[in-house]
Amino acid sequence: MRSLADCHTNSKDTGELEPLNRRGVEIVENGLTLQSEDEERPLILIVDDDRAIRNMLVTVMHNQGYRVVTAVNGLEALQVYKERKPDMVLLDAIMPMMDGFDCCLELQRLQGSDRTPVLMITGLEDNDSVDRAFEVGAVDYVTKPIHWAVLRQRVRRLLEQARLYRELEAANQELRRLAFLDGLTRVANRRGFDQTLARHWHELAQSGAYLSLILCDVDCFKRYNDTYGHQAGDRCLQEIARTLRQAASYPTDFVARYGGEEFAVILPRTEAAAALYVAQKIRMGVRHLAIAHESSTVSPFVTLSLGVATMVPYPGTSETEAIAAADKALYQAKQAGRDRAILKILN
Numbered sequence: 026m027r028s029l030a031d032c033h034t035n036s037k038d039t040g041e042l043e044p045l046n047r048r049g050v051e052i053v054e055n056g057l058t059l060q061s062e063d064e065e066r067p068l069i070l071i072v073d074d075d076r077a078i079r080n081m082l083v084t085v086m087h088n089q090g091y092r093v094v095t096a097v098n099g100l101e102a103l104q105v106y107k108e109r110k111p112d113m114v115l116l117d118a119i120m121p122m123m124d125g126f127d128c129c130l131e132l133q134r135l136q137g138s139d140r141t142p143v144l145m146i147t148g149l150e151d152n153d154s155v156d157r158a159f160e161v162g163a164v165d166y167v168t169k170p171i172h173w174a175v176l177r178q179r180v181r182r183l184l185e186q187a188r189l190y191r192e193l194e195a196a197n198q199e200l201r202r203l204a205f206l207d208g209l210t211r212v213a214n215r216r217g218f219d220q221t222l223a224r225h226w227h228e229l230a231q232s233g234a235y236l237s238l239i240l241c242d243v244d245c246f247k248r249y250n251d252t253y254g255h256q257a258g259d260r261c262l263q264e265i266a267r268t269l270r271q272a273a274s275y276p277t278d279f280v281a282r283y284g285g286e287e288f289a290v291i292l293p294r295t296e297a298a299a300a301l302y303v304a305q306k307i308r309m310g311v312r313h314l315a316i317a318h319e320s321s322t323v324s325p326f327v328t329l330s331l332g333v334a335t336m337v338p339y340p341g342t343s344e345t346e347a348i349a350a351a352d353k354a355l356y357q358a359k360q361a362g363r364d365r366a367i368l369k370i371l372n
């Protein structure tokens with residue numbers, strides 16, 4: 026009982042665990058219907074077959090400001106876990122039906138990439154239990170009889186770690202996304218292009234399907250920048266990128282900024298005629314933007330030259346062949362007077 030005083034429990038209640046529990050559960054259930062601020066408090070799943078211990082755990086966690094749900098064995102715990110997705114699990118090792126070790130193993134499987142910390146509650150000086158707890162994926166343990174101050178600190182630390190881990194994961198994901206994105210035009214950058222083309226080349230080499238690639242270049246873009254300034258040049262590239270995305274609208278189409286004023290479109294499983302159609306759609310789309318370009322040698326408006334290459338990637342060949350072919354076609358389009366698309370079909 027002295028240990029309960031340790032966890033801010035009203036001393037009047039210490040000998041009456043059942044009333045405490047009833048009150049506790051009531052608060053939990055009220056908590057479910059309360060404001061969102063309340064929903065943000067961590068939810069702890071307490072699993073123990075011993076009612077007295079369960080009640081004490083509920084009280085202690087409540088007094089720490091956490092929301093609580095309970096289960097009386099491993100099977101029930103799995104059910105509650107699936108329904109409520111708690112932020113942490115306090116799991117008794119020895120229980121009927123399904124014990125804490127089996128339950129913990131099953132929880133790891135259920136969680137997938139989530140990492141809900143499991144704190145195992147084992148018998149005192151039971152080395153086997155401690156070893157097994159870590160083997161089945163528990164991140165820490167406390168022993169019975171429970172030292173409440175220790176438990177409180179461990180729960181707080183594990184919740185904090187889990188929160189930091191989630192934040193880190195989210196930040197990493199955002200970094201990965203940004204690493205492949207062109208900051209100005211919001212389409213993929215060169216790195217994204219290289220990686221995606223290599224992946225498609227490799228995949229299609231297995232299946233013998235067509236791969237098409239479009240490389241396009243804004244005509245007389247240096248003159249555009251010289252005439253209208255670099256900020257206008259940036260806006261022009263942004264509008265062109267948007268047009269490319271609209272024209273290459275298949276889920277597998279991939280638009281990237283290849284270099285300064287050069288863009289690339291990867292069209293997996295796309296035959297020559299379809300690729301040329303997309304290229305013409307892009308060219309017309311940019312014309313329809315009607316961005317004035319008074320110093321262009323081609324047109325009073327901004328135009329694109331496009332090189333299209335279509336081929337079946339064969340095993341043992343490299344995606345640089347696609348780039349070389351599209352680049353050659355683009356060069357020919359420029360030589361022929363710009364504002365046009367030229368198609369090259371290989372093999």
Ligand SMILES: [Mg+2]
Pocket residue numbers: 073074075117118119120
């Ligand atoms: Mg037990």
